[in-house]
Amino acid sequence: xxxxxxxxxxxxxxxxxxxxxxxxxxxxxxxxxxxxxxxxxxxxxxxxxxxxxxxxxxxxxxxxxxxxxxxxxxxxxxxxxxxxxxxxxxxxxxxxxxxxxxxxxxxxxxxxxxxxxxxxxxxxxxxxxxxx
Numbered sequence: 001x002x003x004x005x006x007x008x009x010x011x012x013x014x015x016x017x018x019x020x021x022x023x024x025x026x027x028x029x030x031x032x033x034x035x036x037x038x039x040x041x042x043x044x045x046x047x048x049x050x051x052x053x054x055x056x057x058x059x060x061x062x063x064x065x066x067x068x069x070x071x072x073x074x075x076x077x078x079x080x081x082x083x084x085x086x087x088x089x090x091x092x093x094x095x096x097x098x099x100x101x102x103x104x105x106x107x108x109x110x111x112x113x114x115x116x117x118x119x120x121x122x123x124x125x126x127x128x129x130x131x132x
Contacts, residue, residue, distance in 0.1 A: 002048030006030040038068030049090045075114030087131045094129045
């Protein structure tokens with residue numbers, strides 16, 4: 001959390017079957033270790049200045065308020081996108097965009113207007129983007 005009051009993370013729900021994929025839940029853990037489930041989802045990233053969480057659910061990307069309410073699709077949901085990283089000023093998010101038969105493309109979105117992608121063409125394959 002931006003104020004240092006706790007962590008936002010995911011946890012895996014116990015599965016009854018050994019070959020079943022565990023459901024994921026976004027949780028908040030307070031500094032005393034108490035955890036509160038917020039909503040189903042995966043890969044949470046805190047957008048501190050907007051007081052929102054960026055997360056993935058059912059292969060689409062959403063944001064929500066810190067308490068798990070006000071869920072909204074991020075752009076068009078950005079299907080076939082993964083590995084988001086947020087710029088230090090939190091104005092942009094870079095994702096890897098995947099398309100069958102092609103190398104992943106690093107694609108940048110403005111947080112305020114995520115419907116206009118900016119692909120970053122580079123020779124070869126890029127992985128693990130991180131803003132510094």
